[in-house]
Amino acid sequence: MGTVAVEGLRKSFGKVQALDGVTLDVPDGSFFVVLGPSGAGKTTTLRAIAGLEKLDAGSVHLDGRDATGDPPAARDLAMVFQSYALYPRLTAYENIASPLRARRSSSSEIAAAVERMSSLLHIERLLQRRPSQMSGGEMQRVALARALVRRPRAFLMDEPLTNLDLKLRVEMRTELTRIHRSLGGTFVYVTNDQVEALSMADQVAVIKEGKVQQVGTPTEVYERPANQWVAGFVGSPPISLLACRAEGDRLIGEGWTLPRPRWTTAEDGRPLMLGLRAEDLSVEQRGDASLPGELYGLEPLGDRTVVDVRVGTEILKVKARPSVTGTPGERLHVTVDLDRAHLFDAGTGLALSEAGR
Amino acid sequence: MAVSVDEAVATGPARDRTPSARRLGGRGRSVLEVVLLTVLAVVMLFPVLWMIETSIKENRDVYAIPAKFFNFTVTMDHFKDVFVAPGGGRSALSVAFLNSVLVAGVSTALATVLGVPAAWAYSRFSVKAKKDQLFFILSTRFMPPVVVVIPIFLMYRQVGLIDSKLGLILIYAAFNVPFTIWMMKGFVDEVPAEYEDAAMLDGYTRMQAFWRFTLPLLLPGIAATAVFALIFSWNEFVFAIFLTSSDGVRTAPPAIAGLIGGTTVDWGLVAAASLVFALPVLIFAYLVRKHLVAGVTLGAVRR
Numbered sequence: 001m002g003t004v005a006v007e008g009l010r011k012s013f014g015k016v017q018a019l020d021g022v023t024l025d026v027p028d029g030s031f032f033v034v035l036g037p038s039g040a041g042k043t044t045t046l047r048a049i050a051g052l053e054k055l056d057a058g059s060v061h062l063d064g065r066d067a068t069g070d071p072p073a074a075r076d077l078a079m080v081f082q083s084y085a086l087y088p089r090l091t092a093y094e095n096i097a098s099p100l101r102a103r104r105s106s107s108s109e110i111a112a113a114v115e116r117m118s119s120l121l122h123i124e125r126l127l128q129r130r131p132s133q134m135s136g137g138e139m140q141r142v143a144l145a146r147a148l149v150r151r152p153r154a155f156l157m158d159e160p161l162t163n164l165d166l167k168l169r170v171e172m173r174t175e176l177t178r179i180h181r182s183l184g185g186t187f188v189y190v191t192n193d194q195v196e197a198l199s200m201a202d203q204v205a206v207i208k209e210g211k212v213q214q215v216g217t218p219t220e221v222y223e224r225p226a227n228q229w230v231a232g233f234v235g236s237p238p239i240s241l242l243a244c245r246a247e248g249d250r251l252i253g254e255g256w257t258l259p260r261p262r263w264t265t266a267e268d269g270r271p272l273m274l275g276l277r278a279e280d281l282s283v284e285q286r287g288d289a290s291l292p293g294e295l296y297g298l299e300p301l302g303d304r305t306v307v308d309v310r311v312g313t314e315i316l317k318v319k320a321r322p323s324v325t326g327t328p329g330e331r332l333h334v335t336v337d338l339d340r341a342h343l344f345d346a347g348t349g350l351a352l353s354e355a356g357r
Numbered sequence: 358m359a360v361s362v363d364e365a366v367a368t369g370p371a372r373d374r375t376p377s378a379r380r381l382g383g384r385g386r387s388v389l390e391v392v393l394l395t396v397l398a399v400v401m402l403f404p405v406l407w408m409i410e411t412s413i414k415e416n417r418d419v420y421a422i423p424a425k426f427f428n429f430t431v432t433m434d435h436f437k438d439v440f441v442a443p444g445g446g447r448s449a450l451s452v453a454f455l456n457s458v459l460v461a462g463v464s465t466a467l468a469t470v471l472g473v474p475a476a477w478a479y480s481r482f483s484v485k486a487k488k489d490q491l492f493f494i495l496s497t498r499f500m501p502p503v504v505v506v507i508p509i510f511l512m513y514r515q516v517g518l519i520d521s522k523l524g525l526i527l528i529y530a531a532f533n534v535p536f537t538i539w540m541m542k543g544f545v546d547e548v549p550a551e552y553e554d555a556a557m558l559d560g561y562t563r564m565q566a567f568w569r570f571t572l573p574l575l576l577p578g579i580a581a582t583a584v585f586a587l588i589f590s591w592n593e594f595v596f597a598i599f600l601t602s603s604d605g606v607r608t609a610p611p612a613i614a615g616l617i618g619g620t621t622v623d624w625g626l627v628a629a630a631s632l633v634f635a636l637p638v639l640i641f642a643y644l645v646r647k648h649l650v651a652g653v654t655l656g657a658v659r660r
């Protein structure tokens with residue numbers, strides 16, 4: 001068993017409301033990602049689960065039992081810190097052994113467990129080194145080994161890959177998913193990298209300013225963002241947003257009009273935001289739902305090119321084949337896949353009911 | 358020493374000469390430096406040298422005019438007199454030295470044992486009105502001892518701590534605890550709290566986490582702080598002379614001062630006693646000099 005449930009977590013640091021009613025339900029054995037920008041309250045959430053932060057309000061349940069007041073040692077959790085927090089005077093071996101020593105395992109058990117971890121994470125040759133003699137990537141592996149060496153209720157991981165260079169980060173992503181699959185166990189994984197979240201998670205909770213914006217599978221969060229902010233935060237290049245309003249069976253924006261998607265329920269005249277993802281737009285074929293604009297710039301990314309198109313005063317990001325060409329200022333039309341478009345209330349930012357999609 | 362040399366170069370009349378000296382190249386500059394250093398060293402060290410000389414001169418050479426620099430008979434009698442009473446047995450001075458060792462050592466240990474955990478708590482926990490508390494703690498050091506010695510004298514007389522080693526130990530500890538808290542808080546702040554957090558997740562209690570993972574990292578800071586506390590207690594004069602009177606209780610500073618003031622002063626004995634008094638602190642500071650430097654520069658702990 002290893003469920004983690006937090007409810008109504010509130011925590012302020014002076015004037016900063018770090019957590020403003022965070023509620024999460026982490027199912028047993030899942031890879032649960034908490035995604036949010038820097039300062040969103042991700043670390044504070046993890047520390048609250050671990051018992052390292054005194055809460056203003058809210059409760060933490062572990063395996064269904066109220067653990068809100070329990071000291072960290074009694075919670076049976078393991079954590080990878082954003083800064084790794086490896087003990088500077090101990091070797092990698094002793095760092096990894098520490099959770100077992102604290103729980104008075106025998107030295108033969110410890111030796112076996114450390115060996116298992118070091119081969120799993122390919123750190124055999126680091127075992128006698130101290131943290132000051134390791135690179136960031138090596139420290140990160142040792143920190144992971146220290147967390148994984150035990151079978152706690154859940155593993156808490158605070159942006160463990162953020163400090164790595166891109167190549168290592170991509171490798172470790174796969175590695176971690178593999179480890180999760182082979183070891184099992186509940187992972188609560190914090191990141192500010194939406195690619196990491198989408199590629200690794202069973203479930204994603206998107207948080208901002210101490211409030212949970214949306215919880216769902218990566219597909220749900222990407223395909224049906226609960227609000228404009230989630231839509232903008234998840235996805236690369238970011239979703240393009242156009243101000244508009246519904247008029248009869250049309251959507252009217254500044255200098256453009258589109259057929260109104262069948263599924264919208266918004267009444268006429270209400271200010272809306274139309275959200276369009278780069279891959280749902282095209283400059284290469286002409287459909288009946290299209291926006292007039294002019295070429296603003298090209299961002300070749302190797303496997304694809306992102307075409308920036310100016311429509312009215314907004315810039316639209318459109319995904320195109322790498323072979324696409326054009327000169328800035330050139331007039332063109334952007335074809336829209338309206339079935340995949342998103343509409344948000346311009347006032348509240350909330351997604352309009354998408355029933356029937 | 359290096360600092361005072363730099364200051365001499367920067368502020369003395371040498372300032373005008375420094376650029377031309379620099380033009381002479383590295384060698385010219387180093388000659389100037391050596392000259393200045395020598396002058397400064399002679400000025401600074403002359404009293405010490407004279408004290409050493411006096412301590413090994415016979416008394417009639419001490420008073421000789423013109424003063425004898427080199428051509429005197431060397432004697433160790435004064436050092437013997439420091440430790441051995443004229444009629445045999447322990448001298449009053451040697452008892453005073455033992456008292457000093459005891460009072461300085463115990464009061465420093467007490468201040469460290471109380472101050473280090475307090476500094477840790479102030480660094481790690483959110484305490485109500487923490488800044489005010491820390492300011493209050495420091496404010497007890499704003500006044501020089503001589504300002505508070507009369508009230509403390511009266512209080513001590515009431516509670517029977519007057520003329521007792523325990524009284525001195527307590528007052529020195531009370532003076533060193535604020536210093537220890539302030540100095541150690543800086544060191545504890547330097548050690549990331551996450552080591553303790555990680556240790557608690559490993560399964561240690563908070564106290565175990567502090568004891569096993571933070572404390573070892575604080576040792577250089579503790580050494581530096583303790584040396585300063587020790588030097589304060591060892592050298593302290595005002596409380597010692599006001600609060601103690603009997604030979605069995607007095608520490609070395611008032612005991613040595615007491616040698617001066619009769620009709621004839623045994624300068625040889627004063628010099629020898631002063632040397633013996635200065636030596637332990639010098640040796641101690643030398644032994645922990647690595648930690649002292651690391652501690653005073655506050656860069657002791659890698660982040």
Ligand SMILES: Nc1ncnc2c1ncn2[C@@H]1O[C@H](COP(=O)(O)OP(=O)(O)O)[C@@H](O)[C@H]1O
Binds near residue numbers: 013038039042044045
């Ligand atoms: N110990 C602290 N003292 C003061 N402010 C803090 C502290 N910890 C976090 N905060 C503030 O709380 C907010 C959330 O922080 P954090 O949980 O670390 O965010 P994240 O991990 O998502 O970047 C930030 O505004 C941060 O500055």
Ligand SMILES: [Mg+2]
Binds near residue numbers: 082
């Ligand atoms: Mg963080």
